[in-house]
Amino acid sequence: MAAIDASCADALVAPFSAGRGRAPVDVPPDACDCHVHLYDARYPAAPGATLSPPDASAADYRRLQRRTGTQRVVFVTPSTYGIDNGPLCDALAAFGTQARGVAVVQEKVGDFALEALHARGVRGIRLNLSLGVVNSASQIEPLARRIAPLGWHLQLLAPAPTWNDVAGVLSELPVPVVFDHFGRLAPSMAGRHPSHALILRLLEKRRAWVKLSGAYIVSERGAPRYEDVAALARSFLEAAPDRVLWGSDWPHASASAGHQAMPDDARLMALLADWTGTRQALRRVLVDNPVELYGFDRSITSQETP
Numbered sequence: 001m002a003a004i005d006a007s008c009a010d011a012l013v014a015p016f017s018a019g020r021g022r023a024p025v026d027v028p029p030d031a032c033d034c035h036v037h038l039y040d041a042r043y044p045a046a047p048g049a050t051l052s053p054p055d056a057s058a059a060d061y062r063r064l065q066r067r068t069g070t071q072r073v074v075f076v077t078p079s080t081y082g083i084d085n086g087p088l089c090d091a092l093a094a095f096g097t098q099a100r101g102v103a104v105v106q107e108k109v110g111d112f113a114l115e116a117l118h119a120r121g122v123r124g125i126r127l128n129l130s131l132g133v134v135n136s137a138s139q140i141e142p143l144a145r146r147i148a149p150l151g152w153h154l155q156l157l158a159p160a161p162t163w164n165d166v167a168g169v170l171s172e173l174p175v176p177v178v179f180d181h182f183g184r185l186a187p188s189m190a191g192r193h194p195s196h197a198l199i200l201r202l203l204e205k206r207r208a209w210v211k212l213s214g215a216y217i218v219s220e221r222g223a224p225r226y227e228d229v230a231a232l233a234r235s236f237l238e239a240a241p242d243r244v245l246w247g248s249d250w251p252h253a254s255a256s257a258g259h260q261a262m263p264d265d266a267r268l269m270a271l272l273a274d275w276t277g278t279r280q281a282l283r284r285v286l287v288d289n290p291v292e293l294y295g296f297d298r299s300i301t302s303q304e305t306p
Contacts, residue, residue: 014064016056016251018223019264025273027069028283032290035180035213035247036061037078038091046082053080056251058094064250067266070286072296076102076155076180078253079128085117092121100294102126102155107142118150123294124178129158137162140169148174153209153293160185163195170202176293177202180247181214182236187228188220190235203240209293210236212272212285213247216263217254223261226271233275237285245293246272246285 012020039056065071075091077084085103092101101122105114125147129137137158144154155178163170163183170177183199190196202208212233219226236244248265255262276282291298 012067014067014265015060016256016262017064017067017265018262019266020067021266022067023069023266023269023273025069025269025282026279027269028279028287030072030291030296031068031070031286032072032074032245032294032296033065033068033070033248033250034074034245034290034294035211035249036073036075037249037251037253038075038087039078039080039251039253040087040090043081043084043087045080046084049080049082051078051080051253051257053251053253053256058091061250064248064265068248068269072098072100072290074100074102074247074290074294076126077104079104080253085122088122089117089120097297100296104128105143107139107146109146114147114150118152122152124153124155126155126157126180129156129162130184137166140166141173144173144175153178155180157181158184160189160193160195163198164193167198170198171207173207177208178211178245178293179208180211181249182212182218182229182232183210184218185232186218186220187232190232196232196235200235200239203236203243206240206243209243209245209289211245211247212236212275213245214249215268215271216252216260217249223263224267229271230275233272237275237281241281241284242289242292244285245289 039053041055045052075088077088083104083106088101092099102124103117103122105125153176157180179199185196215226215229219229221228273282276285290296
């Protein structure tokens with residue numbers, strides 16, 4: 001009995017996540033966490049990398065899933081590794097059909113390499129114009145052309161003012177754009193900044209998606225409630241409910257570095273439920289939209305839930 005009790009107690013906590021307990025939300029089957037990084041010291045950091053978090057493994061993340069209630073996951077190669085997608089491929093192998101990936105590549109990447117990534121479950125590439133060490137805004141259009149034949153998307157992270165600077169390019173790309181971390185818009189920019197208007201316009205035209213990830217990063221009020229983020233999140237949900245995704249951003253590398261307080265991922269899930277308002281809307285964000293963008297199976301409920 002003691003062993004059982006210990007196991008139950010252990011399931012209520014997860015590394016790199018504040019708090020304990022499961023999210024007080026009726027999370028639908030096949031819910032997807034669309035923004036997760038894994039870190040492994042066996043892979044060296046890229047020269048110039050600014051974040052070098054402690055190891056965060058697939059087993060660690062499975063413990064987080066017990067708190068958030070998600071079953072599917074999208075792993076994203078973090079800036080730490082530059083264009084080394086080895087940790088990403090390891091993660092995809094560990095989670096099988098319940099995972100998809102977003103890789104980081106250079107403009108000269110070969111077709112064979114792209115096809116090999118696709119076979120492993122990669123469905124997009126990321127350009128990190130904030131902390132990345134290999135990407136620049138000039139690569140947006142060339143890389144979009146490279147991945148278009150695969151049906152992939154282009155995920156972007158940059159300071160919010162950048163979007164208005166590249167508005168013409170983003171409006172003409174041959175692939176969908178995914179803005180992660182609320183487009184890095186501060187909540188006070190909602191309804192006031194041209195970059196917010198641009199993202200809303202691209203969402204409404206079905207040329208873009210946005211991830212409600214990293215609330216703890218963009219919030220100007222901070223933990224534990226991140227109250228100011230609600231209006232920004234709802235602006236996206238109202239503009240295009242079928243183009244919004246959710247991600248935990250676990251293991252919260254910037255929080256590990258001391259830039260923010262470590263968030264409680266169960267609370268982040270509860271925030272999403274509050275923003276969406278209804279079970280149907282929550283299911284759309286957590287299940288239907290990831291199926292559409294990442295190509296998850298519509299008919300199979302996960303049998304691999306930890």
